[in-house]
Amino acid sequence: MATALVSTVVVFAALGVLVVTSPGWDAFKAEFLDGGLFRSSFPDIARAFALNIKIFCISEVMILILALGIAVIRSLPGPVFFPLRVLAIIYTDVFRGLPTIMVVYMLAFGIPALLLSDANWYRSATLWAIVALTLVYSAYVAEVYRAGIQSVHPSQDAAARSLGLSRWQSLRHVILPQAVRRVIPPLLNDFIGLQKDTALVAVVGPVEAFRQAQIGEAANFNFTPYLDASLLFLLLTIPLARLTDYLIERDRRRFLAGGGA
């Protein structure tokens, strides 16, 4: 404990000295660490950050549902469901393979360009950016769910089916509850990524925290507003990261104590 403390202090002190004694330190301090600008920019960026939170919340709910559907489809046994399984595989391959920023671009500009409707919601870049994030993240989250489903021992399904439960009832009441419980930590991990990626929405126009910080930068020729945005993102992601680690550690302890059950 004492050793850890001493070595931590030494390392951070060394890094601090390195930064402060660097040739560009004074210019850097003026452009990135302007305390007055930090405070004056904060309210606008915090308001814009509400959009990040909104995008995150809406897409998270849709991802949880869509990804579960895809994972279930990929887990359906038997030749009858082969075409559905292939579709699910194509889906996950495509959307895990494309850069998120490109999907955001293509949907937010492409779908309104089809002119399928005059409605305001249809022309909303925010909406299609949410759809893009949902499509991309569902591909990842579906794989997480699927790993969970496969981690439930086949004897559980055998027990459920031999009691006369249908395939669907076994999945719904026996397999999925155990699978979802096991994948909560990796699910949260993906959601930390999603929280950050809400900033990608900026590339198609909506003024969220990152875009608002860019506006602040341009107006003041100063990078400090990014520090405001960074702080806001960290306030959101760090608690979730700590929660994830806590749950992983708790599961590990349970596993060690309970012999795996």
Added chain:
Amino acid sequence: MPAAVALEGVVKSFGKLQVLSGIDLEVDEHKVLCLIGASGSGKSTLLRCVNLIEPVDTGRVVIHGEDITAPGVDQNRIRRRIGIVFQAFNLFPHMSVLENVTLAPRKALRMSRNDANARANELLARFGLADKRDEFPDRLSGGQQQRVAIVRALAMEPDIMLLDEVTSALDPELVGEVLGVIRDLAAGGMTMLIATHEMAFAREIADRVCFLDQGRILEEGPPERIFTEPTEPRTQEFLRRIIEAGRM
């Protein structure tokens, strides 16, 4: 009156490995059949074919005169009438004892929660588990878990029970309580197919004993004859080893 369970020429392979090589057997209603034989002789697979958890390759499984291996048979309906208990209990770890027992009656039989709970409480009390109804499986001993698994199967009011080495995973001092439950069931007239390594128990409870060897029924008969004067050399060999191991 047709047999409760009849297997006719049942063959089952996993890949290239033929596990059952033409099984014919009959169990009359209210009778207990014990399957004995070395590990890998096909006892478990045979039981799993009876309730269709494993589909048979060829041959027929006939339950009370109905060919359940015929195409178009509703397998879920068949399984509701045939209870199975596994070596490893296979309780649902995310559910309490009561939920484990009531899940199938509620979902497969569409019983109300009250009715299912009433039936479960009655069964749990009968098998000395009333005070465990709100526990989760990992808080129970192996013997208690296996008794819950038996109660879970009984809650469907099956007319046939399949027991697949139900005491093999238990500590020796816990075997007795589970065997006691099975004795109760036999006394109550339950038709049972029991795969077991407990030879003394098989001898006591079975109406008939089948010795399985390499996927075939090599010898069958009343327990006194099989255990005291087996005719097949492989049966003699098997029983000699069991006696040497102190298991009989």
